[in-house]
Amino acid sequence: MASTIAEKILARASGKKEVKAGEIVDANIDLAMSHDNTTLVSEIFKEMDKKNVWNSQRIVIVLDHRTPANTIKTAENHKLIREFVKKQNIKNLFDVGEGICHQVLPEKGFVHPGMLIVGTDSHTTTYGAFGAFATGIGATDMAAVWSTGKIWLKVPKTLGFDISGELSKYVMSKDVILYLIGKIGADGANYKACEFYGDTIENMSIDSRMCISNQAMEAGAKAAIIPPDKKILDYLKLRTKESFEMIHSDKDAEYEKTFDFDVTDTEPQVACPDKVDNVKPVSKVTGVKINQAVLGSCTNGRLEDFAIASDILKGKTISKNVRMIVVPASRSVYLEAIKGGYIEIFLKAGAIIVNPGCGPCLGLHQGVLADGECVISSTNRNFKGRMGASGAEIYLGSPATVAASAVKGEIKDPRDMIL
Amino acid sequence: MILKGKAIKYGNDINTDVIIPGRYLNFVKPEELALHTLENLDPDFFKTFTKGDVIVAGRNFGCGSSREQAAMCLKYAGVGAIVAKSFARIFYRNAINQGLPVIESSEAVDAIENKDELSIDFDKGLIKNVTKNLRFTMQPAPEFLQEIITAGGLVPWLHEKSHS
Numbered sequence: 001m002a003s004t005i006a007e008k009i010l011a012r013a014s015g016k017k018e019v020k021a022g023e024i025v026d027a028n029i030d031l032a033m034s035h036d037n038t039t040l041v042s043e044i045f046k047e048m049d050k051k052n053v054w055n056s057q058r059i060v061i062v063l064d065h066r067t068p069a070n071t072i073k074t075a076e077n078h079k080l081i082r083e084f085v086k087k088q089n090i091k092n093l094f095d096v097g098e099g100i101c102h103q104v105l106p107e108k109g110f111v112h113p114g115m116l117i118v119g120t121d122s123h124t125t126t127y128g129a130f131g132a133f134a135t136g137i138g139a140t141d142m143a144a145v146w147s148t149g150k151i152w153l154k155v156p157k158t159l160g161f162d163i164s165g166e167l168s169k170y171v172m173s174k175d176v177i178l179y180l181i182g183k184i185g186a187d188g189a190n191y192k193a194c195e196f197y198g199d200t201i202e203n204m205s206i207d208s209r210m211c212i213s214n215q216a217m218e219a220g221a222k223a224a225i226i227p228p229d230k231k232i233l234d235y236l237k238l239r240t241k242e243s244f245e246m247i248h249s250d251k252d253a254e255y256e257k258t259f260d261f262d263v264t265d266t267e268p269q270v271a272c273p274d275k276v277d278n279v280k281p282v283s284k285v286t287g288v289k290i291n292q293a294v295l296g297s298c299t300n301g302r303l304e305d306f307a308i309a310s311d312i313l314k315g316k317t318i319s320k321n322v323r324m325i326v327v328p329a330s331r332s333v334y335l336e337a338i339k340g341g342y343i344e345i346f347l348k349a350g351a352i353i354v355n356p357g358c359g360p361c362l363g364l365h366q367g368v369l370a371d372g373e374c375v376i377s378s379t380n381r382n383f384k385g386r387m388g389a390s391g392a393e394i395y396l397g398s399p400a401t402v403a404a405s406a407v408k409g410e411i412k413d414p415r416d417m418i419l
Numbered sequence: 420m421i422l423k424g425k426a427i428k429y430g431n432d433i434n435t436d437v438i439i440p441g442r443y444l445n446f447v448k449p450e451e452l453a454l455h456t457l458e459n460l461d462p463d464f465f466k467t468f469t470k471g472d473v474i475v476a477g478r479n480f481g482c483g484s485s486r487e488q489a490a491m492c493l494k495y496a497g498v499g500a501i502v503a504k505s506f507a508r509i510f511y512r513n514a515i516n517q518g519l520p521v522i523e524s525s526e527a528v529d530a531i532e533n534k535d536e537l538s539i540d541f542d543k544g545l546i547k548n549v550t551k552n553l554r555f556t557m558q559p560a561p562e563f564l565q566e567i568i569t570a571g572g573l574v575p576w577l578h579e580k581s582h583s
Contacts, residue, residue, distance in 0.1 A: 020426065043447055049577070066445075077445060121485055122483065133430075136514060137509065138486075138487035138490070138509060139513075186432050187478055187479035190479060190507060190508060363441050364442055381483065383434045384436070384437055384459055385440050386436050
């Protein structure tokens with residue numbers, strides 16, 4: 001029978017010839033990722049009967065959410081994680097400063113097409129950009145994965161998104177995915193696997209694809225898969241020696257629904273407070289005054305994002321009413337951004353560069369908002385109180401929209417900055 | 420098991436950031452977390468809440484982050500169950516793993532108003548709106564999920580399994 005990528009990966013992982021949407025499988029995990037919340041996972045793991053984790057090579061831990069430690073409590077938690085990792089002989093700990101889990105894992109070659117990956121972070125869907133089935137789970141589920149190497153999963157139905165056409169200058173993959181979330185809603189893909197394909201996706205860089213797979217979680221996606229191609233092979237050639245299988249959907253595989261979207265005339269999109277599906281074209285929100293602009297995160301803190309933002313900021317000055325915070329997604333992105341001259345452009349324009357990590361996205365440090373303040377951010381969530389005070393307003397946009405808005409001091413269509 | 424409590428009703432897309440803001444995630448002790456339950460959505464939550472009360476909500480309850488602390492704080496605050504039109508998938512798993520009953524029923528949600536007295540009979544699979552004298556049937560969850568909830572969560576369920 002014909003199957004989707006999601007069905008094929010879950011069949012392989014559960015040792016079956018084939019599985020169908022709706023079936024519950026007991027699947028073997030290829031990779032288990034956790035971050036600062038490893039403290040909670042390890043506390044729950046201690047309550048389970050196993051002394052040692054099932055496979056220390058298959059566990060990757062990245063400290064990224066509150067890095068460097070922002071409070072004594074965080075410092076104590078990080079310390080506990082380092083001790084736990086040592087005791088369990090987990091070699092793959094990426095400590096403070098290495099970057100955000102969703103950037104670090106692909107960069108270090110852990111993510112391959114066809115894998116079943118779980119992470120204690122909802123945006124684990126990011127790895128779908130490499131043709132993996134990757135999904136977020138909670139701490140207790142992860143503790144059980146550490147114990148047994150397995151998890152129960154319901155095989156999801158798949159939604160197909162056929163994206164075609166060429167994006168205009170300064171219109172980015174972020175705009176495409178925000179537009180789609182606006183159309184299908186915050187639960188439009190709940191419990192579903194999404195598959196993104198079509199010539200627009202094929203022509204996209206890996207950075208752009210990762211943004212799609214990451215942000216798709218805000219429609220509830222269980223997995224957000226992009227069929228792997230030569231770009232993925234080239235990326236992985238430099239990063240891993242392990243073998244893997246490039247899994248694709250069969251031609252007559254069953255999709256619950258398919259969507260066709262021509263991006264040719266798409267304008268930049270903005271998710272308005274305080275739901276990610278409250279999406280409007282930038283022209284409807286132009287002129288909203290901002291106090292802060294954030295460029296970074298697991299959604300849009302990559303080299304391509306920095307290249308476009310610096311193209312807009314080159315030779316310009318950020319509005320005196322705006323604090324612009326730039327957060328590279330990883331140490332490697334930071335280094336490349338220095339080499340590319342982007343960091344110098346940001347600094348000269350008046351931006352603040354903070355260390356690689358989750359930065360201000362979680363509302364804990366590095367740019368917390370006060371009541372009544374307004375931010376335009378390239379991050380993925382605009383929930384009430386997400387980035388600080390519950391009376392702060394969060395608008396989400398592409399790196400280009402963030403950069404253009406930072407210069408003007410108000411939300412601005414980046415296409416107006418084309419010389 | 421029969422649960423009795425009053426309904427506390429909210430809308431659609433109640434997200435994990437308003438259930439428990441990120442700044443409290445460092446608290447590993449559930450009792451400490453529970454003090455901040457729903458702080459960003461309903462600062463007066465504890466003024467009218469009595470242990471055993473039921474949260475009744477629209478679609479996509481618990482959307483957003485994978486933080487299990489969202490289910491944990493609700494459970495340790497004493498929320499008896501959550502009845503919603505639908506749940507975000509990670510929250511649904513987390514609630515079950517914490518032993519917090521989660522029930523999907525659009526019909527029941529539409530027929531419940533804030534502060535209605537409810538009685539939920541888990542053995543018979545019935546949600547009763549005592550105030551309005553209405554009854555609704557719950558769709559039973561797969562047997563192994565019911566077992567996990569009855570055991571009080573995934574950890575006690577695994578212990579039961581390994582000792583049986």
